Amino acid sequence: MPNDTVSVTLRRASDVAYARQAAMQTMAAIGASSIKKTKFVTAVSEIARNAVLYGRGGVITFEIVGSGPRRSVVAECMDRGPGIADVALALTEGYSTGSGLGLGLSGAKRLVDRFEIASSALTGTTVTMECFAR
Amino acid sequence: MDTEGVEGVLHAGGTPIVTITGCVIVAIRDDLDDQSVMHLQDELVEEVARRGARGVIIDISALEIVDTFAGRMIGSMAQMARMMNARTILVGMRPAVAMTLVELGMTLVGVETALNADKAMNLIVNDLPPVALAQ
Amino acid sequence: MASENNVLAETLQSDFEGILTGWLQAQAREGAKRTDLVSTRETEKQSRDLLTALARASRDAVLDDGFDFANPVWDQVRETLEEITESRTQRGVSPTEIGVFVTSMKRPIFERLRSKIGPELQGIEDMWNVSRVIDQLSLYAIESLVTKREAVIERQQSEMTEVSAPVVRIWDRIVTVPLIGTLDSFRAQTVMENLLSAIVQWEAEVAIIDITGVSTVDTLVAQHLLKTAAAVRLMGAQCVICGISPKIAQTIVNLGVELPNVTTRIDLQSGLEYAFKRIGVSVDGH
Structure with missing residues (x-):
């Protein structure tokens, strides 16, 4: 199986744009519809920005999985931050610890087909998102 | 190029800002990083003040992505312009972007919208009411 | 054996x-x-x-x-x-x-x-x-x-959804989609997609959603309608929801759902009248 993995290091705000480009390219590679593409890349943008702003940076990896019409892109974003104390609370619409609107995390969850979040003070926060082509 | 009515052309980090008959017009071409978005907002607000503009038209037809950060910038842009007695009209949003923003819960309540720059221009120049009610 | x-x-x-x-x-x-x-x-x-x-x-x-x-x-x-x-x-x-x-x-x-x-x-x-x-x-x-x-x-499946949500251009700058049957999340998504592309294609200024044929309006359906109306507005067009029968109006109010700032009309005719007024077309007679 070919290795379809792309990684983007997230250090500063401008890296979020690179993460978006990588997300766009991998979604284009699986022939995703424009709506799926836009939703996924927007979700990636939110998560990558969170990693830069609140997670002391990290890395986001994109991988193409599956075959045929059920192909999907899986993004895994790992940061080095202090972790999220209350994940359920952080996923509540409108809740924010920063200066944002609190729509980022909860919104990203709604934009993708699968959304998982693991967080601890020791390991930082890892967000996994999957999006199918259609 | 017909330059009648063109009051000025300015480049904000590669994005040209044109002022025509009291309307500050910007067509965002590429995916901008956060820094450039904030920079563009600064330039737009200053241009409104400098020209005593009646409106700002932001054309986003080239954008495939508008996230909460960009959405927030557009919203605050409209707020600032309103304080300077200018309307802000967002034009050319793609269907995929509109659906994504709605899913995000970002309905840009304080921002006017129009199908294209032409129609927005008509609204501003002739001082017509907004196309649609804010939801 | x-x-x-x-x-x-x-x-x-x-x-x-x-x-x-x-x-x-x-x-x-x-x-x-x-x-x-x-x-x-x-x-x-x-x-x-x-x-x-x-x-x-x-x-x-x-x-x-x-x-x-x-x-x-x-x-x-x-x-x-x-x-x-x-x-x-x-x-x-x-x-x-x-x-x-x-x-x-x-x-x-x-x-x-x-x-x-x-x-x-x-x-x-x-x-x-x-x-x-x-x-x-x-x-x-x-x-x-x-x-x-x-x-x-x-x-x-995709052909079926296509058929079940046909967007029609009924007048210059006016598009409409008649909804029939049940409106689940998947179909609501398709309707929204079709409607928004039609707005781009026809440069429509008004989009009419006719829910006369929708069997039930529950909280979820109301939410889908609100989302669609919000997306239509973001595109720069006006959304009108018509076919609000007395029964549906009752259900919506009893559910405690509000349709704030969404233009609603009782039937397609009054929806059209509203649309004509918006785009500045006058209709004689009636």
């Missing part, structure tokens, strides 16, 4: 646990073990259930030329297989993987048969290899059949 020399039943009885362990190992080796989709404990349980059913059935079954899998003797085996297949398909396990899950059972059973017959028999290794190739052929054929059938279903 048990056959004279039922090797399968005998072999399974002689070393049930050993065969089960060997099978589980073979599953892992041949790539049938999807620990990401099915837990190890569940796989063990399913394997044990199937092997138990097989051991029981093979005792009474005819295995030579009279073999018939449709015979009631095999009921329990077939049932167990159906259960396993159902639970695995739901989790996205492919037909080939399910096939390998079953056929990998051959290895531990063959090994025991061979040691019984004796290593001096030359042809048995060749037979094993050939049978494995043929297994793969059959699995691949099934896999491709399923894939093709899925493609057909997907195409039909």
Whole structure:
């Protein structure tokens, strides 16, 4: 199986744009519809920005999985931050610890087909998102 | 190029800002990083003040992505312009972007919208009411 | 009616646990073990259930030329297989993987048969290899059949949704979509998609959603309508929802749902009148 993995290091705000480009390219590679593409890349943008702003940076990896019409892109974003104390609370619409609107995390969850979040003070926060082509 | 009515052309980090008959017009071409978005907002607000503009038209037809950060910038842009007695009209949003923003819960309540720059221009120049009610 | 020399039943009885362990190992080796989709404990349980059913059935079954899998003797085996297949398909396990899950059972059973017959028999290794190739052929054929059938279903499904949400340009700069039946999340999404592309295509300034034919309006449907109206506005057009019958108005209010700032009209005619006014067209008569 070919290795379809792309990684983007997230250090500063401008890296979020690179993460978006990588997300766009991998979604284009699986022939995703424009709506799926836009939703996924927007979700990636939110998560990558969170990693830069609140997670002391990290890395986001994109991988193409599956075959045929059920192909999907899986993004895994790992940061080095202090972790999220209350994940359920952080996923509540409108809740924010920063200066944002609190729509980022909860919104990203709604934009993708699968959304998982693991967080601890020791390991930082890892967000996994999957999006199918259609 | 017909330059009648063109009051000025300015480049904000590669994005040209044109002022025509009291309307500050910007067509965002590429995916901008956060820094450039904030920079563009600064330039737009200053241009409104400098020209005593009646409106700002932001054309986003080239954008495939508008996230909460960009959405927030557009919203605050409209707020600032309103304080300077200018309307802000967002034009050319793609269907995929509109659906994504709605899913995000970002309905840009304080921002006017129009199908294209032409129609927005008509609204501003002739001082017509907004196309649609804010939801 | 048990056959004279039922090797399968005998072999399974002689070393049930050993065969089960060997099978589980073979599953892992041949790539049938999807620990990401099915837990190890569940796989063990399913394997044990199937092997138990097989051991029981093979005792009474005819295995030579009279073999018939449709015979009631095999009921329990077939049932167990159906259960396993159902639970695995739901989790996205492919037909080939399910096939390998079953056929990998051959290895531990063959090994025991061979040691019984004796290593001096030359042809048995060749037979094993050939049978494995043929297994793969059959699995691949099934896999491709399923894939093709899925493609057909997907195409039909998309054609159906297309037909069920036709967006019509009824006037210059006015588009409308009549909604009929139930509005689930998937259809609501399609309606929104079609409506928004129609706005771009026709440069429409007003989009009319006619819900006269919608059977029920619950909180979810109301939410979908609100989202659609919000998206239409973001595109720079005005959304009108018409077909609000007294019954629907009652339901909406009783549900405690509000449609703030959304223009609503009782029927398509008054919706159209509103649209004409918005785009500055006057209609004579009436």
